Amino acid sequence: MTTTEKDLTSLVQREYKEGFVTDIDADTLPPGLNEAVIRTISAKKEEPEFLLQWRLEAYRRWLEMDAPQWPHLRYPPVDFQNISYYSAPKQKKLLDSLDEVDPKLLETYTKLGIPIDEQKALAGVKVAVDAVFDSVSVATTFKKTLSEAGVIFCPLSEALKDHPGLVRKYLGSVVPAGDNFYAALNSAVFSEGSFVYIPPGVRCPMELSTYFRINAMNTGQFERTLIIADQDSYVSYLEGCTAPQRDENQLHAAVVELVALEGAEIKYSTVQNWYPGDEEGRGGIYNFVTKRGACQGKGSKISWTQVETGSAITWKYPSVILQGDHSIGEFYSVALTNNCQQADTGTKMIHIGQNTKSTIISKGISAGRGQNSYRGLVKVLKGAEKARNYSQCDSLLMGDRCGAHTFPYMEVKNPSAVVEHEATTSRIGEDQLFYCRQRGLSEEDAVSMIVNGFCKEVFKELPMEFAVEAQKLLGISLEGAVG
């Protein structure tokens, strides 16, 4: 191995600092999945009857489906009967303030650097956080400030009680219960998630954030997020996730639905840092996620930004359905696969309305034995006059044992559409590294700088606090190169 390769290896072999386990009593269902389990979850959440029926219908659909075989991913079949579908830390019911939250939970989030203490958060940047621990939400901050603006930001279970009409109207409206294998599973067993509603004309006064944490062993996390931006409103939403370091694989099958009405804009950013497994590919999260947004109204906009550094397996395609005329869909992605990690990720842009526009920027970084695939669909329907798409997929390889793959699909039914696709694959060059070292930079700093430069177009789309986290995750110092 040359020094260059050694350095690249050490750079990407950072430790997983979030790998600790919180020792806390939990109310956990025994492993297994059947109708009784679904009824139990629904009863525990004290849900309305319509939702139980919806879950059961999803479950029946799921039973008839098979896990998708088309992704460029290799893993042993998941035993769905060996997973627990509900786990909640035991705590007093009906919390009035953070003082009543179990100190062990607070400590967990402090360790992770998640501001769920409003007083402390006040000193820094204002971000409202909903913290989800295994199957339940443990704290949502800044509720008061938000409610003054008319913004609803709460756990989905709470929204079901307080705003059942809104939930019933939109739940499953973008990702139907039987949409795909993992979405159907999620619809049957989802236990928590965040709900956001921004009223007409309101610009959400702060960033909203949900922080997902898997703690319990042999437990799947199935959260479901629903965000509705009413006419001419705006919201920026951040999602973060971590899990303890374990030798077994754990399943995460989430669904995120976004609805943007006329003139509304939703910016959704993810820094995904689930436990990726060890060097030999033992353990790690199986991340099977369905994320989709509907630009329902005229001139609406949905923008997905994702930085995927974790998980043993990543399978996700945040998509936008461009229904409204002049609506805009964007997808910015950095996916890093190292060691034995595999990612099959990309997007779907479905152009239905006239003058709809979409942009796709995908940056894949493969190191170690990592396999990184971009899979994207640009579909222009017959009525989508003058639809435009620009796609750019770049891959960066480190070492010679990893792989990068690109699967772009295009279906264009309207002759006035303009669809562009560009793709590049490059290696971190010995000449680039030597150039930087000749200017006095250490090899590690040089690699960081080059990778950082490669991801720049995506990082600049992230809110500042998240850009910092994302760069740290890639072992990169922030200064300058992003600015």
Place this chain on the structure above:
Amino acid sequence: MLSIQGLKAVVQGKEILKGIDLEVGAGEIHAIMGPNGAGKSTLANVLAGRENYEVTAGSIQYRGQDLLTLEPEIRAREGVFLAFQYPVEIPGVTNVYLLKAAINAVRKHRGEEELDAVSFLKLIKEKAALVEMKQEFLYRSVNEGFSGGEKKRNEILQMALLEPPLCIMDETDSGLDIDAMKIVAHGVNSLRSPDRSILIVTHYQRLLDYIVPDYIHVLADGKIIRSGDKSLALELEQKGYSWIGKHASAA
């Protein structure tokens, strides 16, 4: 400043340098000339510590240190600067970012404080003016989309900023038009100082019209076959490298 003795180097199994002896004193400008394939660029790369350039014999002393034991970035921080023949492009990394990282790496190594943003910008503007580089170049990705001349000027900008004691210029004149060459030469001449040595590697004599060297060495087939003062360059220009090869013994 620099003392090279009996230097032999192998690249991809082939011996390129076959015993180089060279003494460069402080404040001196030396030009290394010679035909293509003589080993000029290999010498420059060996001095900078490039991987895959294997030194098989000889020694290099730089300001009292054994240069060959130092990693490339340590050599750089100690003040060995190589202006590249083919400067690489680094997409997404702004020129100004690389420059700041570079100067602070050097300052840190010297135990000096890192430059803050304000003092750095002041300094870089001054240096950019020296090589007539527009401000916008500072904010573009390193060398990306730069013309040949712009890339070379960028190298001299870095050199001017870092103020290294030993400047090695590897075929800096190749691909330059006469105007660009004058700008580059002006930049280099302004760096002339009693504490700084400059080693110019070039195929042609014309750069030496603008940067006048104290000594000229002719490198052929991995050895210095003749050394002299600046008049040697003129002689070479008239008679060619084949002549000098035949009359090497006369040196």
